[in-house]
Amino acid sequence: MSGAMRAGSGLLERLLRPGSAAPSDTRLDVAILVATALLLVVPGLGLRDPWAPDEPRFVLIALDMLRSGDWLVPRVGGDLYADKPPLFFWLLAAAIGLAGTMRVGFLLPSLLAGLGTTLLVYDLLRRARGREVALAGALLLLLTFQFTWQARHAQIDAVLCFLTTLGLYGLLRHTLLGPAPCWFLCGWFAAGLGVITKGVGFLPLLALVPVAILVRRGWPAAAGRPGALGLAGAGVMLLAIGLWFVPMMLRASAGGELAAYRNEILFHQTVTRYADAWHHHKPPWYYLTNVVPLLWLPLIALLPWLWPRWRAALRSRDTWTAVLLGWVVIVLVFFSASAGKRSVYVLPALPALAMAAAPWLPELLRARGPRRVAFGLAAVLVTVMAAAAAYFALAPAQAANMERLYGVAPVLPLSVAAVLGAAWLLALRVRDGWLAYLAVFATYLMLVGLVLFPRLDPIRSGRHMVERMEQASAGIDELGLVAAREQYLLELRRPSVNFGHARWREWRDEAADAAAWLAQRPERALLVPDHVRAECFGKASSVELGRANRESWFLVSGAADEACVARGDPGRAIPYSPPMLP
Numbered sequence: 047m048s049g050a051m052r053a054g055s056g057l058l059e060r061l062l063r064p065g066s067a068a069p070s071d072t073r074l075d076v077a078i079l080v081a082t083a084l085l086l087v088v089p090g091l092g093l094r095d096p097w098a099p100d101e102p103r104f105v106l107i108a109l110d111m112l113r114s115g116d117w118l119v120p121r122v123g124g125d126l127y128a129d130k131p132p133l134f135f136w137l138l139a140a141a142i143g144l145a146g147t148m149r150v151g152f153l154l155p156s157l158l159a160g161l162g163t164t165l166l167v168y169d170l171l172r173r174a175r176g177r178e179v180a181l182a183g184a185l186l187l188l189l190t191f192q193f194t195w196q197a198r199h200a201q202i203d204a205v206l207c208f209l210t211t212l213g214l215y216g217l218l219r220h221t222l223l224g225p226a227p228c229w230f231l232c233g234w235f236a237a238g239l240g241v242i243t244k245g246v247g248f249l250p251l252l253a254l255v256p257v258a259i260l261v262r263r264g265w266p267a268a269a270g271r272p273g274a275l276g277l278a279g280a281g282v283m284l285l286a287i288g289l290w291f292v293p294m295m296l297r298a299s300a301g302g303e304l305a306a307y308r309n310e311i312l313f314h315q316t317v318t319r320y321a322d323a324w325h326h327h328k329p330p331w332y333y334l335t336n337v338v339p340l341l342w343l344p345l346i347a348l349l350p351w352l353w354p355r356w357r358a359a360l361r362s363r364d365t366w367t368a369v370l371l372g373w374v375v376i377v378l379v380f381f382s383a384s385a386g387k388r389s390v391y392v393l394p395a396l397p398a399l400a401m402a403a404a405p406w407l408p409e410l411l412r413a414r415g416p417r418r419v420a421f422g423l424a425a426v427l428v429t430v431m432a433a434a435a436a437y438f439a440l441a442p443a444q445a446a447n448m449e450r451l452y453g454v455a456p457v458l459p460l461s462v463a464a465v466l467g468a469a470w471l472l473a474l475r476v477r478d479g480w481l482a483y484l485a486v487f488a489t490y491l492m493l494v495g496l497v498l499f500p501r502l503d504p505i506r507s508g509r510h511m512v513e514r515m516e517q518a519s520a521g522i523d524e525l526g527l528v529a530a531r532e533q534y535l536l537e538l539r540r541p542s543v544n545f546g547h548a549r550w551r552e553w554r555d556e557a558a559d560a561a562a563w564l565a566q567r568p569e570r571a572l573l574v575p576d577h578v579r580a581e582c583f584g585k586a587s588s589v590e591l592g593r594a595n596r597e598s599w600f601l602v603s604g605a606a607d608e609a610c611v612a613r614g615d616p617g618r619a620i621p622y623s624p625p626m627l628p
Contacts, residue, residue: 062178062182065178071177079184079185082188090500095509095536097503100201104138105138106535110122117136123547125546126547129548134244155205163193163204163208164187166208166397173219189345189487190400191340192393202244203244209243211398214253214397215229217251217253217254222257222369231275231282233251238286249394255376265363266365347420352403355406370398370402377394424483427467435461454501508534509537515599525542526545526570526619528573529550529578542624544619561614576599579600586602
């Protein structure tokens with residue numbers, strides 16, 4: 047090894063503890079990983095309500111499950127919700143119930159999923175390549191922005207990432223490190239749970255494709271071809287799916303709206319959504335140009351050093367590296383082939399990429415070039431904070447506009463972030479570039495969670511808009527919401543009606559249904575966005591409530607346009623009482 051490679055950070059050397067392999071060292075590693083994960087993820091827990099676009103919807107579903115006792119068929123605002131299977135909502139409901147408060151409970155599933163994924167990566171790497179490699183791989187996964195950021199939010203993807211990693215863990219424990227048939231079946235069971243979390247939960251099973259190809263070509267593997275055990279695994283997977291699927295199908299056999307729900311979730315929200323996506327349209331190269339280069343930092347910044355090592359490993363028939371890299375490519379190709387793309391879709395590939403990089407991380411984390419890259423990334427973060435603080439200090443009108451829109455005066459928090467970040471850079475320097483990056487990253491996540499999020503919360507949660515709406519509708523007997531935002535239903539403390547979930551593709555029909563409902567009684571009013579007001583409520587009395595969610599909102603009452611009333615169906619109105627927030 048060259049002198050440049052040996053010139054590692056003293057602090058990092060003590061953290062990795064090369065050559066130590068006692069059981070106490072493993073316990074210390076776990077303590078380090080748990081402490082680091084909590085440091086990065088916990089700050090801000092309990093200080094905000096759910097935020098759009100996904101969190102309010104998921105929490106609303108979970109709260110209604112707790113209230114109604116119906117755990118099989120999710121509903122949002124009283125309307126059937128067929129976009130996703132219910133496992134994540136079960137976890138949310140259980141966490142909120144156990145925590146006794148929504149503000150803490152709704153973030154617990156993602157937090158625990160992030161922690162669980164980290165420990166799975168550590169344990170699998172420890173068994174495959176040793177303790178030091180495992181600690182380096184798991185730490186770098188925690189430093190990767192998209193992974194840690196998703197663990198701080200109540201979206202499905204952190205839990206799906208955990209189940210996907212658990213599936214890979216079980217499959218690879220058997221095929222590459224085994225034989226371990228019980229773990230192999232556990233991998234299939236985890237994939238089944240992934241399917242009833244999100245339709246793509248089967249993805250870890252695709253790792254068996256490169257395993258089979260490589261075994262056929264004579265590459266080393268512990269268990270070879272699954273054979274009859276694969277059939278048993280498929281049965282275990284179906285058993286996991288059947289925990290929800292069988293009782294749901296039995297209920298849907300009664301027909302009516304439940305049959306429509308069954309058809310929607312089995313076909314339209316799976317096959318059709320993948321093959322002919324109706325939103326989030328992105329080009330095929332979106333993940334490679336917009337997600338991986340930025341959101342997978344700093345892990346992806348090591349690619350120039352990892353590439354020649356991966357190439358040498360593949361030439362020497364390293365099955366571990368080939369299977370993990372092959373599976374990452376499969377996931378990226380799978381999601382790139384669909385027109386509908388969101389950055390979080392490829393999150394489950396991150397732990398596998400970290401495991402593929404891990405065997406060389408102890409060497410690379412000590413090397414001068416990667417340390418400079420880590421320090422440089424930290425310096426970029428600090429520079430951005432300092433530049434933003436200077437900009438707003440020199441542009442008071444823009445700073446005042448930020449405070450008006452988001453409730454945050456930007457100069458002070460940005461200045462504090464820049465000063466604290468610069469202090470870490472001066473204290474740790476390039477010699478401890480990776481620890482400098484960790485320190486800056488953790489400091490900024492703490493400032494975001496403890497300072498920024500609580501100040502943004504009244505606006506991002508919709509609470510300010512709901513307060514204005516409740517004041518404006520204080521004398522109104524019945525209130526309806528058109529293009530209902532789930533955060534408004536979650537924050538609203540009075541009964542209301544809405545006209546169905548996510549009817550944005552048929553918004554004119556929804557506006558007509560609302561107009562027909564409004565025309566039935568003069569004691570009614572509607573919350574509508576501006577484009578709906580122009581469509582059906584141009585003659586109605588209106589009170590402007592301000593802007594939120596990129597829309598101007600109005601409370602309208604009185605006469606709706608006759609043409610809309612004539613073609614609307616007031617029976618589409620869904621009465622909804624707000625959940626009692628714990």
